[in-house]
Amino acid sequence: MEGEIVALIGSNGAGKSTLLMTICGNPHAKAGEILYNNRDITRLSTYEIIRSGISHAPEGRRIFPHMTVLENLQIGARDKECFNREVDRIFTLFPRLKERMHQQGGTMSGGEQQMLALARALISRPRLLLLDEPSLGLAPLLVKQIFKAIREINETEKISILLVEQNAYHALHLAHRGFVLVNGIITLTGTGEELLNNPEIRAAYLEGGR
């Protein structure tokens, strides 16, 4: 599990985003428990969960539109030492953000905003990154770029990633393992490759979905 990319795919309303939100304790799970590093985090409040090393890049990017790129990053970093230490790493990962560092978040293009959302989640050096639809509303070329960045993050920094995607094709290509969620229940599991070649998956999520 550690260092893996896990993709969670499913149709609209399957409960993918809800699952990610629940892992972050917003809202809290009503039943069952959530384990992270063998520690029960079900009842912790959102900020405690985030501080224990899980980062969440929520759906729709949700960057702070009136704040500059640097300010967005600094909020993600939470303290000054972390910011000063990590900002160069972020800028090598996303050179585009360096060019735009004094620009207001809201005035950037969708792809740049998504990069910023990723960067903001990464700057606190999480062990686990929860990504909610990083390809949402982006042009195909930009989607490729974003997924390339995700792979890089995973390979160079060994950060585990839980990826929620509509874009099943890209997600499964990237992922080591995949889960298919239907109405809140996991119906299929397998490696990314297995799922990609599974005829049911092909029919439901890939063909025509591309």
Add this chain to the structure above:
Amino acid sequence: MIQRQKQNNFNKELKDALLTALITFALTVLLFGVRTVQQPGKLGIETRWSWVILSVIAAFFGRLFFVFCTGLINNKGSYFQGVADNITKIGGTVKILTTVILVLTAILLPLLPFSDRYVIDIATLVLTYIMLGWGLNIVVGLAGLLDLGYVAFYAVGSYSFALLAHYHDLSFWVCLPFAGLFAAMFGVILGFPVLRLRGDYLAIVTLGFGEIIRVILLNWYQFTGGPDGISGIPRPAFFGLEFKRIPPEGTASFHTFFSIEYSSLHRIIFLYYLILLMAFITNLFVIRLRKLPIGRAWEALREDETACRSIGINPTNTKLTAFALGAMFAGFAGSFFASRQGFISPESFTFTESAIILAIVVLGGMGSQIGVVIASIVLIGATEFFRELEEFRMLVFGALMVAIMIWKPKGLISHRAPTVRLHT
């Protein structure tokens, strides 16, 4: 073709002005047109149709002129907008220059030739509102929590000083920190129940809170003196030197210590410098806070609360500190107010005060420090300046507000300065 277009536009403008005149007629026909008068033995009616006609004509031509100037209907780019944009484009040097001029004027004001007692009094009042505006700027401008009951903290600060002085004979300087502390405490008390609320709902609850404080002060007669208020509040002393003509036996007064002629102006000037100092400290504090993680967390909270949670900001603490710190500055300003007036009653802490302070923050441009200064000077200073107009003074106040909203719909200073720069 163009001729036709112009004709068309003019028709539109004319129609718009006629409509405005019609609305004015509907409003004024009863408000201005008829008036009840006391006649011997009965109540009579007097008609003033000339007033109605005058206001309708004024509205018609006023609107026509306004539409003509702003291009509101034709969307041909507003004339006023252009002016406003030019004002916004003032560069960094101009901004620094403005600040320096404002600060210098503020420091040198009592020495300037035209400064008499009246001018300094108005300046003191304006500075009080500036300080309150800066305090409220934390809550509304930075943290984005719409607070309509800010005057409650002002009242708590005033009353904690007045009551401590009344019951325990403590001086202004001893009470000042307590006043801030009590107000901050009330800020947290208000903050707790409203943590989940946002926007309109928050505004309603804070409005209610402001009224609760006022009503308690009004009705707790044994303790606060109710509507009679508290009088004989001690004046602040200058390093232990009081501003009295005849100092009590064995103590020195300001003028005897420096062996100068007694003048009642000394205290006025001292109060002016006191509030100037307090306002400066508030300003420095808020500017500094904005660059700290907590300040950035406030601004992030204003922008997107959900995103804040997902990057590990604790919204509870963030909101409570905003309420507490904002309230603290109102508390300081409140105890200054009590000390300056020497008498306070719940009358001074009505909703109107909250509304004025909020108006200063909003019109100044949410989150802008210098905007608050300009808005205070314009709103408070100008309305005081037009005091001779008596009840029509509020018309000036309203007209100023409308003018600012037309020219600068986002507030006087809507530019937001970034808080981080990379040292490269």
